Amino acid sequence: MTINRVWINGLSGRMGLEIQTLIASSERWELVGGTSIGELVDRESGVTEGDWKRLPECLNRTDVLIDFSAPAGNADLLKFFQESSVKEKAVLIGTTGLTADQRQAWKRLAEERRLRLLLAPNTSLGVLLTLKVSQQLAGVLNKLDFDIEVVESHHRAKIDAPSGTAKFLAEGVARTVDKQTIYGRTGKRQPHEVGMASVRGGSVFGEHEIRFLGDNEELVVSHRALSRTLFAQGALLLAGWVMTRNPGPYGLEDVSLEDMLKLLENKGA
Known part of the structure; x- marks a missing residue:
């Protein structure tokens, strides 16, 4: 069985905690660590730091990055990608409230860095x-x-x-x-x-x-929605979907009904 390794931006937020709970009970997913504003937590090494200097090295050990932060946290993540050399990663952005300029900047970055990027205002x-x-x-x-x-x-x-x-x-x-x-x-x-x-x-x-x-x-x-759990479940399913795409920016409308059936059958693997 393939184990998918995850990094969460917004690790300490409500959705970050929900996703962590699901990962902890899953055989298909493993949490490498995560970031919050001004903090990096590397679960594998047990290191917590007050900056993101080690983030490129951490992302080298992950299969997908899930962003469930806030507009400010997402802006920090965007700035990190723009200023680093990280490329060819799978990225799911579930953060809402982004401006049109922020969404466009992410799409340009996906093209330039060959990111498999899904902008998902709702992961249900x-x-x-x-x-x-x-x-x-x-x-x-x-x-x-x-x-x-x-x-x-x-x-x-x-x-x-x-x-x-x-x-x-x-x-x-x-x-x-x-x-x-x-x-x-x-x-x-x-x-x-x-x-x-x-x-x-x-x-x-x-x-x-x-x-x-x-x-x-x-x-x-x-x-x-009856609980936040459904959004965490959907985030992992959609993370599994974006990992299989060709590089480039995607929206939820790109997920077909056939894709959805496959996701549910395979549970995002």
Whole structure:
């Protein structure tokens, strides 16, 4: 059995801890170590340091890097790659709230350094299925003049709004029907819009609805996360997927339904 060796950026964060828990109980994955802002933890050598100077050497011992940090932590990781000579690595970025410039910088880096890079604003395979189903519905219902809106709910401490997942879903559906996404509408709805709205409160892990609103009926495709474990499970599955790709940047839309079935059959191996 092949054992995949993982490095986590955002090691001490909520998602970093969830992924560590899954790796500890898995026969297919092994944690080499991880980084947080201003700290490097090399689990194999038992060394913890206050900088990232040893990161190139550590990454040489890993198969895939998973980034679940924050925009600032992701910016540090991007700067590290830009200033180092590390290349030809598999990288999964699950951090949300990145700017368009940050995403574009990662894509350029993937081309220059032959990285196998997956930008994944949500690592739930259920969310990916939600998009695939919604795109099919949009192709039909748009011809019947249905309006399309995306509503998302998250816990009160979430930093970014709209969520990265809401953007992913709205933009994916909008492409299908040649419309534009809008957030923070203040006036009358326009026919070319796919709107996004955010709800914040309590301890909600994440809820997303794609609502198709007609004059006489409404269809809703929804996804509700019940724990962070599902995102950690999906992260390992998608890490297994990106490790098998050719060098270059990828998005979740590049993961086909056939790919998803293979991932579930092989558990990301």
